Amino acid sequence: MRPDRRKFIQQTICAALGGASVYSALGQLQLLQAATRANYTFPPGDYKALVCVFLYGGNDSFNTVVPYTLSAYNAYYGGTGVRPKLAIPRANLLPLTDAANTSADGIQYALHPSLTGLQTLFNSGQAAIVANVGTLVQKTTQQNAWDAMNNNSGFALPPELFSHADQAAYWQSSPPTNQPLTGWGGRIADLIASANTGGAPIMTGLNGQDAFMRGLNVNGYTMNTVPYGAIELDFPYDASGPGLQTPFDALHLDGAQTNALERAYARTMNHSTGTASIMNAAMGLKDFSSSFPNSVGDLDAQLQTVAQLIYAANHPGSSGYSGLQRQVFFVSTGGFDTHSDELAAHGDPTTPGVLDLVSRSLKGFYDALASVGLQNVATAFTASDFGRTLTNNDNGTDHGWGGHHFVVGGAVQGGKFYGNGAGFSPQANFGTVMPSLVNPNTYDAITGMSLNLNDPGDGYGRLIPTTSVDQYAATLAKWFGLSDPDIGLIFPNLGNFDTKNLGFV
Numbered sequence: 001m002r003p004d005r006r007k008f009i010q011q012t013i014c015a016a017l018g019g020a021s022v023y024s025a026l027g028q029l030q031l032l033q034a035a036t037r038a039n040y041t042f043p044p045g046d047y048k049a050l051v052c053v054f055l056y057g058g059n060d061s062f063n064t065v066v067p068y069t070l071s072a073y074n075a076y077y078g079g080t081g082v083r084p085k086l087a088i089p090r091a092n093l094l095p096l097t098d099a100a101n102t103s104a105d106g107i108q109y110a111l112h113p114s115l116t117g118l119q120t121l122f123n124s125g126q127a128a129i130v131a132n133v134g135t136l137v138q139k140t141t142q143q144n145a146w147d148a149m150n151n152n153s154g155f156a157l158p159p160e161l162f163s164h165a166d167q168a169a170y171w172q173s174s175p176p177t178n179q180p181l182t183g184w185g186g187r188i189a190d191l192i193a194s195a196n197t198g199g200a201p202i203m204t205g206l207n208g209q210d211a212f213m214r215g216l217n218v219n220g221y222t223m224n225t226v227p228y229g230a231i232e233l234d235f236p237y238d239a240s241g242p243g244l245q246t247p248f249d250a251l252h253l254d255g256a257q258t259n260a261l262e263r264a265y266a267r268t269m270n271h272s273t274g275t276a277s278i279m280n281a282a283m284g285l286k287d288f289s290s291s292f293p294n295s296v297g298d299l300d301a302q303l304q305t306v307a308q309l310i311y312a313a314n315h316p317g318s319s320g321y322s323g324l325q326r327q328v329f330f331v332s333t334g335g336f337d338t339h340s341d342e343l344a345a346h347g348d349p350t351t352p353g354v355l356d357l358v359s360r361s362l363k364g365f366y367d368a369l370a371s372v373g374l375q376n377v378a379t380a381f382t383a384s385d386f387g388r389t390l391t392n393n394d395n396g397t398d399h400g401w402g403g404h405h406f407v408v409g410g411a412v413q414g415g416k417f418y419g420n421g422a423g424f425s426p427q428a429n430f431g432t433v434m435p436s437l438v439n440p441n442t443y444d445a446i447t448g449m450s451l452n453l454n455d456p457g458d459g460y461g462r463l464i465p466t467t468s469v470d471q472y473a474a475t476l477a478k479w480f481g482l483s484d485p486d487i488g489l490i491f492p493n494l495g496n497f498d499t500k501n502l503g504f505v
Helices: 005-016 025-037 070-077 116-123 142-151 164-173 184-195 245-252 260-283 299-313 342-346 354-370 469-480 484-490
Strands: 048-055 065-067 109-111 127-134 203-205 326-333 378-384 388-393 396-399 403-408
Touching: 048 164, 048 184, 048 299, 048 354, 048 469, 065 070, 109 116, 116 127, 116 354, 116 403, 127 469, 164 184, 164 378, 184 203, 184 326, 184 469, 184 484, 245 260, 260 299, 299 326, 299 354, 299 378, 326 354, 342 354, 354 378, 354 403, 378 469, 469 484
Parallel strands: 048 326, 048 378, 203 326
Antiparallel strands: 065 109, 127 403, 378 403, 388 396
C-alpha cells in the first residue's frame, strides 16, 4: 500500500517536536494538524492569487508618501522640519485624491515623482496605502519600547530590530520568536492547498527561495522569468561519446532502480522536469510584454511572468496547467538601503530609480490582467525589511521600523488610507491613521534621543509601527478565503491586536 504523504509527515514531525521550543512546538503541531484536515473548496471560477512584492533593503516610505498640504509639507521639509536635506520640490510631487480624508488628519498626501503608475491606480481606486506597518508582537508604545530596549523590562519586542536579515525574515514569517521555520505565505498555502488539483504548484517564487515560501506540507516552486522560464533537464551533449542515452534514461526511469535513494532521485527529477514543462507551456499561452514596455529583467519581468501564469490558470485548456483555484507568488527586488544619496537612488522624473521600477511594474501587472478581465482575481502587496528613520543621515536615512505599503488589485478598496493608528497608543501623535511627521524638536544634545513622549517614534527617529504585519497579512488571508480559526493559527500574534481585518480588500 502506498503510504499517505500527509500522514507520514504529520507522524514524523510530531515525533521530532518532542523537545523543541520553536514558534512554539504546539503552534507548529496545530498548524500541521490543521493542514492535514483542511478541505477548502471553492465554486468553479473562484480563482484568487496573492502576490508578495518584497523590497529588500528597507524602503524609505516617508519620502514615498509625502505630506502635500502646504503647511504640513513645510513642517516636514522646512528648516525646522525633520527632513530638510531630503526635500522633494512640492511642484514635483504627485497629489493623491482622498476625498473622504481617510488619513484622518486633514492632510492631503502625495507620492514621490517617480510613482506615476501608483498615483493613477490610487486615484482611480485600484490601489490603497496601509500606513505605518511593521513587525510587532503586541501593541507597543514609546514607553514600552524604551523600557524593553534599555531596561530589559520583559516587554516582548520583535527580535533583532533594525537588522536587515532578521527583520526581512520576520516580515515574511511573523512568528513570535526569531526562528522562522515557515513563512506566512507557506502556511497559507499549507492550509488552502486542498482547493487545488492537478500537478501545477500552488506557490511560486520568481527570484529565489525566501522565508515567505516555506511551508510544512507545501514546497515553494522557484523558476526564472520571461523569456527564460522554468529550467528543464537536457540530455548531456557529448559529440564524441555515443551510448549516453541508455544510462541517462536508466538513471531517470521511475521506480526501476534497486537502491531506494536512486528511486527517490529519479522520481524527484522526473517531477521537476514534468513541472517545468507544465510551467513553460502555461507561460506561452499569453504574451503580456506590451504591458511591460520598459522591462529590464528585474521586478517587471517577474510580474510579467506572474501575470502570464495567472492567465494560464484561468485558461487551462491547452496548457496542462489546470485545477488551480488558489495561488501564492513571491517576487522581489533590491536597492532600498539608502544610507546615502537617497534622492538619486529613489530617482526623479528624468533619471529613473528604484521607485520607478516598483511603480511601473505594479501598474504593468494591473494593466496586463485588466486587459483580459482578470484584474479582480489577483492582489499584489508590498513588503520590506523595515521603514527608515525620519531623521536623515546627511543625504540618506538609517534603519527604521514602521513604514507605509501599497496594495494593488481590482478587489482592493482603493483610493484610501488604512491602518490601526487611531486608538493604538496613548501618545498624542497616534490619533490618526497616518502618524505625525512633525519634528518634536526636543532632543537630548548628547544622545540625540527625543525627550518628548509625544514623539511618534522610539526616540531615535524610528516610527513605532501602529499596524502589525499580522494585521496586514491576516486581511489578505481573509480575502484569500481562509477561515478565522485558521488565520489565527497562521498568525499566532494576531490575538494581541484589537483589529483583525483592516478592510482594504
